[in-house]
Amino acid sequence: MVSIVDVAKAAGVSNKTVSRVVNGEPNVKPATKERVQGVIRDLGYVPNMAARLVRSSRSLTLGIVTDFISTTPYSGDIVRGIQEWAEENGRTVLLANTNGDRDKEREIWRTFQSHRIGGALYVSMYHREISPSLGDVATPTVLVNCHPEPANGYPSIEPNDYQGSHDLTRYVLERGHRRIGYIRLNPKLLGAELRLSAFREAVREAGLSDSDVDIRLGMEGPIGSETNRVYSQAQDLLTGSNPPTALMCGNDEIAFQAYLAALGAGLRIPEDISIVGFDDFQTVSLALKPELTTAALPYYALGYRGADRLMRVIEGEKLREDHLVLECPVVARGSCK
């Protein structure tokens, strides 16, 4: 492969002069610069990032550690946000997946360390509190879609599930609904609990009594292999003697099954029953007819801004706040009357 030495010889200058041209350093005579650039083009020289790293210890590579990809494959959006930031900022991305395995994770951190990456984003596929297994690896790290256990000081960026659910509940209440069903996500999910808490708080603030709300558990068991009772709970809710006029779902996939239950029971959405979701998983929310009213998890922004935060950490900047929380805006579509 063509090296800087080859270019220097062909251009009649020193290696250092070629390096200056490649790196855009100042004080290179324009004629020399053009001659060197011509040779680079002719010989097809591409700098060796490994050699550069060995000499300067400056890495332009970031690592992404993902835990596992759940059945709602949002990792695409978080990872895409990171990638787009990386591309805009001249960074390359190493990707590794732990599949939730601690030993694998430790191995991944070691591999990243052996690549001397500049920093890493630890991306959780669902909102939770974690403790990454960096061991004594000192890679600058930002947690995405999760936050650290109290003993750990990693900066993080996560969604505001509580605010989103609270706003969405108020949206439903403001439309006049007074009998509301709620099908909850697996309680093991932090986001699930936040969303439910916000729902409870909002209906309490609106003066609804316990008999006005009907909360059902839709998913339970170990994450990744949950028991799904959504469909049957939705059927039960909708065909009761005093059914709700609005059904709030822990996420869009739950809403999806609620739709099937409603339609199967001959109900019209939103005439007979309003249904709302959470997360704005567009594969579902836009495919449903009518389109789903929901609160949007800012996945892309979590990735993009998480990467930006990592850059600041790598550069030694003191972050204004360690834990950033991004809002989940209500997206009003046709499913809520």
Place this chain on the structure above:
Amino acid sequence: MVSIVDVAKAAGVSNKTVSRVVNGEPNVKPATKERVQGVIRDLGYVPNMAARLVRSSRSLTLGIVTDFISTTPYSGDIVRGIQEWAEENGRTVLLANTNGDRDKEREIWRTFQSHRIGGALYVSMYHREISPSLGDVATPTVLVNCHPEPANGYPSIEPNDYQGSHDLTRYVLERGHRRIGYIRLNPKLLGAELRLSAFREAVREAGLSDSDVDIRLGMEGPIGSETNRVYSQAQDLLTGSNPPTALMCGNDEIAFQAYLAALGAGLRIPEDISIVGFDDFQTVSLALKPELTTAALPYYALGYRGADRLMRVIEGEKLREDHLVLECPVVARGSCK
């Protein structure tokens, strides 16, 4: 950071001896080996892959180029297959996304070249014929979920849409259906055309006449911003004077909307109408009630076996065949009577 020189000094041996221990080379006295390993542990030494690459020109890094992630985010599964192979084979993965932009793609290949990666997988998010923009980059490359234009000699691995659709159609026919609707994917998709061709061939083989099949166009326009007519076409098909008894859909997302149309029309699945999809996008196929009968695209296997093929190409092995095609098995669930 701790280097091999530090370890050598602390262990009282030469750099080369430490290198022998780290790399598991033979002819190292057991006592020496243990002493060196102890020092490595104590000092927390992690080899520098960059230095290793500079000296030996042997890379353990693979690149993944993805074009863009469509609204059915299967990239997770293809990429996961690649990642799992990489992890099992001690490889690290660089990931870059072109978003379908030729200039971005050229830049990605250059970046990969600057990292001196061993090889790359070019992953298309939908089945198609392509010509990657490697320029004169000579990186060993395998195409995944696509095949090369005739002028290009890249090995590839892709799904057998025709076989899957043919088998699925026969499955439907074998269940006695004789009036069959078909809602097709965007004709711009190679997979869409293959699936439709197979459907036509299978119904012709079964002796059905043109009046027995009703083919509708569900999606059209530029990929990524298609016009979606699935729901209305499904409604039209299902509420006609002589509706089909089975509805075949170009993919699972089309099946999803077909379900909504059927349920909205008061039809029971599969009693009143059988519905089948294609690709086994489990976010949809398992969430539908009853669960969807479909043909499964082998995304994970495309990734995993694509990576394995790349390894053989990198190692200079002559592949038995340049273009591998993986079957799409029928997955019989409850939606087809």
Place this chain on the structure above:
DNA sequence: GGGCAAAATGACAACGTTGACATTTTTGTT
């Protein structure tokens, strides 16, 4: 005990860059 071969270990330079500093050339001012 000596000699020879195998095992174990070390020396050295090389890979491709770049930081630090030196040297040469050019330009401007007196």
Place this chain on the structure above:
DNA sequence: AACAAAAATGTCAACGTTGTCATTTTGCCC
């Protein structure tokens, strides 16, 4: 024309590994 400063370019060693070959040590056989 001379001198000083700025611009341009070059020299050299260093980063952290490993391939190649040399040297030393050990073990076995006669």
